[in-house]
Amino acid sequence: MRKQRAFLKWAGGKYSLVEHIRRRLPPAEKFVEPFVGAGSIFLNTDYEHYLLADINPDLINLYNLLKEQPENYIFEAKRWFISENNCKEAYLDIRLQFNSTNDIMYRSLAFLYMNRFGFNGLCRYNKKGSFNVPFGSYKKTYFPEAELEFFAEKALKATFICKGYQDTFRGVSKGCVVYCDPPYVPLSITANFTSYVRSGFSLDDQVSLADVAEKAALERDIHVLISNHDTKLTRRLYHRAHLSVVEVKRSISRNGNGRNKVDELLALFRPKKCLRDRLIVEN
Known part of the structure; x- marks a missing residue:
């Protein structure tokens, strides 16, 4: 295997x-x-x-969304992985919007973006529940399209619970x-x-x-x-x-x-x- x-x-x-x-x-x-x-x-x-x-509800919501809407989620997520978003200003703006919305699709897309563009792939929230990982300053960021597709297919066998x-x-x-x-x-x-x-x-x-x-x-x-x-x-x-x-x-x-x-x-x-x-x- x-x-x-x-x-x-x-x-x-x-x-x-x-x-x-x-x-x-x-x-x-x-x-x-x-x-x-x-x-x-x-x-x-x-x-x-x-x-x-x-x-972590953000993690489980992302997994369920990817399982239920794989093509739509991957298509939308890929649009975030552009050079214009690989800067501190864009990252902080997306993080701010993530912390101020309850929209599951937006939070799931932003969660993947911040995981890849944030510092060291950390997942961290403050006492108020706000995501507070700083920008990662990477020269180039990889969009894990093949990995997302494999996960989505395998997820058909899975039940995700928070x-x-x-x-x-x-x-x-x-x-x-x-x-x-x-x-x-x-x-x-x-x-x-x-x-x-x-x-x-x-x-x-x-x-x-x-x-x-x-x-x-x-x-x-x-x-x-x-x-x-x-x-x-x-x-x-x-x-x-x-x-x-x-x-x-x-x-x-x-x-x-x-x-x-x-x-x-x-x-x-x-x-x-x-x-x-x-x-x-x-x-």
Whole structure:
């Protein structure tokens, strides 16, 4: 299966981990992803049905619009990717209009534009809910037409919902497999605690997610795979899961210049039957 790139740039995107994650996902009737983000795993797996969730309504509205009106959305989006819009003044004007309108089509088109023309592909809102990523100052910006077309076709198998991980898990039943890519635990909790809490996903959420994943595996007979940084904390959180470590290159500086090797932890919570079979083999 040829690897497919997402049409959105995304912090913490899983394109580089596709093979490692795909290898650990068992067959199932439905693939569920509570933190879909740019959708790299969705695009690079082959399940019959998908349930894809995120708490960002702009992201989910864009996906649903692209699914329902692919030709119209791509045609309109392409008109934004012109040299006249590749300047700070145009970017700030579009960002201002985005923050002052509730029109779903405009917001979805502007969201893609700001993702590609904004700084580092960041997606960030202030406390008032206004998008506040600065202009990126790129010499040339790529319009991801082929990626949009592939996503739109694949989206026919998917249901996109704007819900948090707990609500998404409530809709999970036997026959599903779940992959969770939550906001990562900082490599250094002490150094990054303040900025981490501001991300909206607290340490309590990390604990809760691990608990929800384990219960879903044991009580509903499903596999749940979670990715996160490999830290003492995450190893404690996922100590009942099957753990494996993958080394990846990742930009860890705010300006995106530095790329260092970082260990990522893949934690697979298994159903009771799999745990019993494993014990029998080991004994």
